[in-house]
Amino acid sequence: MFLKITRDILIVFGFVVLVASTNRQIMKYLSDKRGNEPAWWGTYQFSNGDLVSMSYLDMMDNFRMVRDFRVNKPPQDCPQKVNLYLFGDSYSRRFRDTAFSCINKYTFLKRFENNLYYGLDTSQKNILIIEISERYFRDYFNSLRIFDEVYDSTKKNKITTLVNTNKVNGVNISSASIPVTINDFFNKNMNQNIQYNLFNYNFVFPMFESKALLNFYLFNRASGDVVISKNKKYLFLKETLSPTEKASSFSALPQEELSNIILNLNKINEHYLNEGFKEVYLSIIPNAVTIEQCEGYNNLIPEIQNNKDLKIKIIDIYSFYKNNENETWYFAGDTHWNKKGAQAWLNMVNNILQEKNK
Amino acid sequence: MVFNSLQFLVFFLVVTLWFFRLKNQKNRILLLLVASCYFYMSFIPVYILILGGTIIVDYFAGIQIEKNEGYARKTWLILSLIANIGTLAVFKYYNFFLDNLHSGLLVFNKQVDLPFLKMALPIGLSFHTFQAMSYTIEVYRKKQMAERNFIIYSLYVMFYPQLVAGPIERPQNILPQLHQFRPVNYDNIKEGISRMCWGFFKKSVIADRLAMVVDYTHLHISTTSSLTLFISAILYSFQIYCDFSGYSDIAIGAAKVMNIQLMENFNQPYLSKNISSFWANWHISLSGWFRDYLYIPLGGNRKGNLRRKLNVFIVFILSGLWHGANRTFLLWGLLHGILVVFMPNKTSTDKKSGLKILWNCFAILVNFLLVTILWIFFRSENIHHAFQYIKKMATFSSGANYTGIDKIELLFSFLLILILIIREKLLPKHYIKKNNLFYLYTISMIAICYYFGVFVENQFIYFQF
Structure with a gap:
């Protein structure tokens, strides 16, 4: 009798886990309820750096991130004539309007989460900055999908799609506004979601950590999608080192692809200038490995930025970092730039803004 | 849904316990069929239509073959074979054909835009089409009654443990088990x-660990030393063995839990003393398929030595292409x-003597090295890369x-291989009879699979076939 009851409970439990892990609404509900909850049933806290968290190396002090994102407030003693539109990603999402100089209006939208609508005030100088991480660059600019994501709201009326692909949180949710299809019953992130539902609890964390430490001390490597740098000072995202992935700083860069990207960037530049932007800038933020362990680099950023056919203006943070290699621009255990790296980029942007205000 | 995933573990738990709960074979079969459909659709849902299409054709072809005699009987068999081989030809070989045509035209300086298919290969296509063909051929040979129950026939092709990477079963083994x-x-x-x-251990702890070395060296051939490449080649032999035989162990084990016996697919192939023996012990279900449905119908060894050799060549070339x-x-197939x-493939049956044991060890070693070298072609992206x-x-x-990994981990990998050999030999x-020992x-x-497993959601190598 006991065995039969246990069996039936397990069937129901397993079925519920499968259904919950497939369903976007349920996953969203669960992650809202459990995310960053300190209780035993809450999810593991991702506060020491995304790569530290992905590899469960929170015990390693040298990789833990110092949570200080404050940047300098630039002087505002200038006429505020610029409307700044920043279409960026997780690198620039923390910046507030006070981080920029001489701006009348600041609009930021994060790629892959929101679309950027604009209705340009032509009495102001409108500047568009497209900031993108190197690991997304090739994939993103191989097409002109930006035209569907950054557009004049008066000309095009489209529902915003929200897609949360935050791998770090161990859960993948996409918006409910997308119609349900057969593929929704076969969620591609099923394993990640099952792991979230079955194991991502604060009380299970020591088990993950013990495996991570075993790998670290015994085999000198990190678990999961994270790689330890040769000098042991940094953690890198594995895909940024893989010779076969487009996100990588070391994968082959075919001339054909490069030409296509240049062509697309020129079309993008021309399109947004015609839309009324005074200037359009592109800024590629290098992968940490591009700067910190560059041997064998595929030279993607210099190849793009120095291409003689390229028309779009560049905010060249790559060269700045390369010319100041003694400085540390990235967190040791996070994919992003540190406070100093971010400030360097902001200084470049503010120089441009001040120049435009003259 | 790969076997080494949480999704599979939860799926297996639900399906198996539900299977135990049912007291009626009809319901059990229905449950397994629905579960198998879900399993297959978890890769690319729409491809179930291709599988469904061939199942319908073969189901009716089987009945018609049994009903008819003479010319009609043969026609239905041919129709079934065309449906299966045609599916394989379109989804697996069409682009290959066009690619070769394109290369050929380039030799004559002719640049032509050819209509390549832009779609992923349906997972496990070669496995289930071969299993389906096995059914209609056996019905044609009157060695198997045509299956009238459509659900049972569908399950014969789609039984989830062996659906995407075998073993390629015979109807005589599976159908009676599904009825009873x-x-x-x-x-x-x-x-x-x-x-x-044991299958999870072979896949997660050994194969996926060795994959780190193999993947790394194959991407850095020009800068890697000869010795390292040699070590990597040896490791690949064990990677592919642990990957594929690990899959087979999980498949056979999962079926066994439900009291269904699948055929064995491996029998310590690397301890073979010659290539013929290797093929008798490696991917046994495929070797047997080619033997029964191609080699013997071609004449086997009944039509003289020259014809035998030709038949062997045909079988191995097609076996290579099957992969x-x-x-x-x-x-790779041609070289095999x-x-x-x-x-020479004759082994002495003399009583064991010291010299004989030494000679056997030498033969095993030579055979293993030959197989290892040929695996390089199997692993490489193209022939240039292999050479x-x-x-x-x-x-x-x-x-x-x-x-690609730390020296300690490399040594650990060799230790794992040693454990593998000892465990499978001895x-x-x-x-395990004693319950306590089984639980332990x-x-x-x-615990070992969790702590020493390498989890990167690697697909099984043979899924791509």
Whole structure:
């Protein structure tokens, strides 16, 4: 009798886990309820750096991130004539309007989460900055999908799609506004979601950590999608080192692809200038490995930025970092730039803004 | 849904316990069919239509073959074969054909835009089409009654443990088991679970660990030393063995838990003394398929030595192509064919003496090295890559000795291989009689797989075929 009851409970439990892990609404509900909850049933806290968290190396002090994102407030003693539109990603999402100089209006939208609508005030100088991480660059600019994501709201009326692909949180949710299809019953992130539902609890964390430490001390490597740098000072995202992935700083860069990207960037530049932007800038933020362990680099950023056919203006943070290699621009255990790296980029942007205000 | 995933573990738990709960074979079969559809659709849902299409054709073809005699009977068989081989030809070989045509035209300086298909290969296509063909051929040969129950026939093709990477079953083995209600057997559950644990160990702990070395060296051939390439080639032999036989262990174990017996697919192939023997012990279900449905119908060894050799070549070339639409597989098959035809394959049955044991060890070693070298073609992306690898390996040149993993982990990998050999040679059985020992073994294996497993959601190598 006991065995039969246990069996039936397990069937129901397993079925519920499968259904919950497939369903976007349920996953969203669960992650809202459990995310960053300190209780035993809450999810593991991702506060020491995304790569530290992905590899469960929170015990390693040298990789833990110092949570200080404050940047300098630039002087505002200038006429505020610029409307700044920043279409960026997780690198620039923390910046507030006070981080920029001489701006009348600041609009930021994060790629892959929101679309950027604009209705340009032509009495102001409108500047568009497209900031993108190197690991997304090739994939993103191989097409002109930006035209569907950054557009004049008066000309095009489209529902915003929200897609949360935050791998770090161990859960993948996409918006409910997308119609349900057969593929929704076969969620591609099923394993990640099952792991979230079955194991991502604060009380299970020591088990993950013990495996991570075993790998670290015994085999000198990190678990999961994270790689330890040769000098042991940094953690890198594995895909940024893989010779076969487009996100990588070391994968082959075919001339054909490069030409296509240049062509697309020129079309993008021309399109947004015609839309009324005074200037359009592109800024590629290098992968940490591009700067910190560059041997064998595929030279993607210099190849793009120095291409003689390229028309779009560049905010060249790559060269700045390369010319100041003694400085540390990235967190040791996070994919992003540190406070100093971010400030360097902001200084470049503010120089441009001040120049435009003259 | 790969076997080494949480999704599979939860799915397996639900399906198996539900299977045990049902007291009626009809319901059990229905449950397994629905579960198998879900399993297959978890890769690319729409491809179930292709599988469904061939199942319908073969189901009706089987009945018509049985009903008719003479010309009509043959026509239905041919129709079934065309449906199966046609599906394979379109989805697997069409682009390969166009690619070769394109290369041929380029030789004559003709640049033509050819209509390549832009779609992924349906997972496990070669496996289930071969299993389906096996059914209609057996019905045609009057060795198997046509299956009238559509659900049972569908399940014969789609039974989820062996759907995407075999073993390629025969109707005589599976269909009677699907008809018969078999009560829950605790010994089989224990044996099945033990075997699944061993399969997970081979896949997650050994194969995916060795993959780190193999993947790294194949991407850095020019800068890697000959010795490292040689080590990597040996490791690949064990990677592919642990990957594929690990899959088979999980498949056979999962079926065993439900009291269904699948055929064995491996029998310590690397301990073979010649290539013929290797093929008798490697991917046994495929070798048997080619033997029964191609080699023997071609005349086998009944039409003289020259014809036998030709038949062997045909079988191995097609076997190579079965693995993939790539010239590397073609060459790999051809080279195996050459070795089977020209290498001596007679082993002495003399009583064991010291010299004999030494000679056998030498034969095993030589055979293993030959198989290892040929695996390079199997692993490489193209022929140029394969020859580059072999050339670099053969020139004893210097270069980086980094294998993609730490030295300690490399040594650990060799230790794992040693454990593998000892375990499979000395303890080939999976049944553990004593309950306490079974629990201890299972819990230990789960802990070992978790702590020493490499989890990167790697697909099984043979899924792509």
